[in-house]
Amino acid sequence: MKTIHISLSPNLESDDLKLSISKLINPFIWKKTNYQNKLIQSLNQIFPTSQAFLFNSGRSGLQLALQSLNLPKKSEIITQAFTCSAVINPILANQLKPVYADIKLNSFNLNHLQLNKLLTPKTKAIIIQHTFGTPANLRAIRSFVQKHNLLLIEDCAHSLGAHYQNKPLGSFGDITLLSFGRDKIISSVFGGAILINNPHLLPSFKKLYSKLKLPNHLWTTQQLLHPPLSYLAKKTYHLQIGKLILLLSQKLKLISRAIYPQEKIHQTPTVFPAKLPNPLAHLALNQLNKLSTFNLHRQKIALIYQKKIINPKLKKPQLSKNSIYLRYNILLSNPQNLFTYLKKNQIIAGDWYSQPITPSNNLKLTLYTKGSCPNAEKACQQNLNLPTHPTLSIKQVTKIIYLLNKFK
Numbered sequence: 001m002k003t004i005h006i007s008l009s010p011n012l013e014s015d016d017l018k019l020s021i022s023k024l025i026n027p028f029i030w031k032k033t034n035y036q037n038k039l040i041q042s043l044n045q046i047f048p049t050s051q052a053f054l055f056n057s058g059r060s061g062l063q064l065a066l067q068s069l070n071l072p073k074k075s076e077i078i079t080q081a082f083t084c085s086a087v088i089n090p091i092l093a094n095q096l097k098p099v100y101a102d103i104k105l106n107s108f109n110l111n112h113l114q115l116n117k118l119l120t121p122k123t124k125a126i127i128i129q130h131t132f133g134t135p136a137n138l139r140a141i142r143s144f145v146q147k148h149n150l151l152l153i154e155d156c157a158h159s160l161g162a163h164y165q166n167k168p169l170g171s172f173g174d175i176t177l178l179s180f181g182r183d184k185i186i187s188s189v190f191g192g193a194i195l196i197n198n199p200h201l202l203p204s205f206k207k208l209y210s211k212l213k214l215p216n217h218l219w220t221t222q223q224l225l226h227p228p229l230s231y232l233a234k235k236t237y238h239l240q241i242g243k244l245i246l247l248l249s250q251k252l253k254l255i256s257r258a259i260y261p262q263e264k265i266h267q268t269p270t271v272f273p274a275k276l277p278n279p280l281a282h283l284a285l286n287q288l289n290k291l292s293t294f295n296l297h298r299q300k301i302a303l304i305y306q307k308k309i310i311n312p313k314l315k316k317p318q319l320s321k322n323s324i325y326l327r328y329n330i331l332l333s334n335p336q337n338l339f340t341y342l343k344k345n346q347i348i349a350g351d352w353y354s355q356p357i358t359p360s361n362n363l364k365l366t367l368y369t370k371g372s373c374p375n376a377e378k379a380c381q382q383n384l385n386l387p388t389h390p391t392l393s394i395k396q397v398t399k400i401i402y403l404l405n406k407f408k
């Protein structure tokens with residue numbers, strides 16, 4: 001059986017592959033139709049009370065959105081530990097201070113009971129992450145935000161298409177981040193959007209956005225090469241050739257990595273922030289049209305895991321009917337053994353997140369204090385993500401479950 005890989009173009013279907021190849025073969029197609037506008041229109045249909053702006057990544061958008069708030073230096077932004085450096089780096093880039101709240105272990109989301117003790121006169125905003133597609137406790141967090149006159153930023157990088165109280169996640173805050181990264185809900189390799197829900201924030205944001213440039217053609221070509229090369233790598237991974245294709249493509253810079261090396265020391269690459277190029281907007285739009293099919297598939301697989309995993313060593317998450325399960329996260333005392341065992345059986349599982357802020361070569365730079373978020377640290381030591389992605393078949397899920405239940 002072919003390798004199951006949680007993060008190697010997990011959303012890539014044949015129509016997406018053809019699309020990227022057609023754009024590589026005939027770059028003039030890039031200019032024919034304005035897919036940026038079409039993508040914005042589609043996002044505005046999902047989020048009718050917001051205005052959408054496209055970026056070459058979610059982190060790009062967050063960086064510009066935070067800049068547009070014109071907050072005093074060292075203003076505090078509360079966010080959860082157990083997150084991605086892509087959330088923290090834009091805060092640091094704006095000379096603001098991330099303040100870390102611990103998480104709940106049943107949802108991997110911010111524990112709102114922490115908020116009171118973290119609040120100071122310098123607190124200006126809360127970034128709320130719907131981890132793995134499970135809605136955070138928006139009711140409690142919104143009432144806290146309103147009471148203390150703070151801004152609410154929803155991080156929907158994992159949760160596009162999920163709902164809370166019958167409204168789409170992303171329509172509850174002042175600002176929303178969406179990601180179209182390679183292993184997110186929908187993918188254009190790199191890409192994202194910011195939704196501005198609070199009209200008071202629009203003028204300053206628009207002013208900055210109007211000055212923003214597109215990345216150069218070389219960068220865009222690199223992203224368009226990702227689908228075909230990762231497809232080839234995936235198809236041949238079990239023969240070891242795939243690994244070689246992947247390594248060589250990265251080494252020769254034919255394809256990008258999800259995180260640039262300087263981001264691991266919490267600096268910003270020159271390509272961020274920038275607008276989303278037209279061909280990548282087309283890839284994102286093609287995937288957005290499949291959003292509900294993708295998410296139904298993820299939910300179906302999560303339910304199967306929940307029913308069929310019976311190994312008492314593995315702690316399953318609490319299911320939430322509103323979650324869309326970008327990944328199905330389990331906890332166990334020594335996940336490394338399980339990673340190795342699955343890998344021997346051609347299954348590459350995920351490790352989001354292996355540090356309270358991941359990836360990082362120097363956690364001190366993130367201003368995270370070791371021991372301050374014990375649940376987040378526990379989750380980092382114990383977690384293993386199982387795949388739920390659109391191209392994962394039920395046969396493959398059955399194999400994963402069989403192996404998990406045999407694991408000692």
Ligand SMILES: Cc1ncc(COP(=O)(O)O)c(C=O)c1O
Nearest residue numbers: 057058059084086157179181192
């Ligand atoms: C929780 C979370 N928020 C935001 C981001 C940023 O998204 P992007 O990769 O599009 O910059 C990521 C991933 O990188 C993420 O995991």
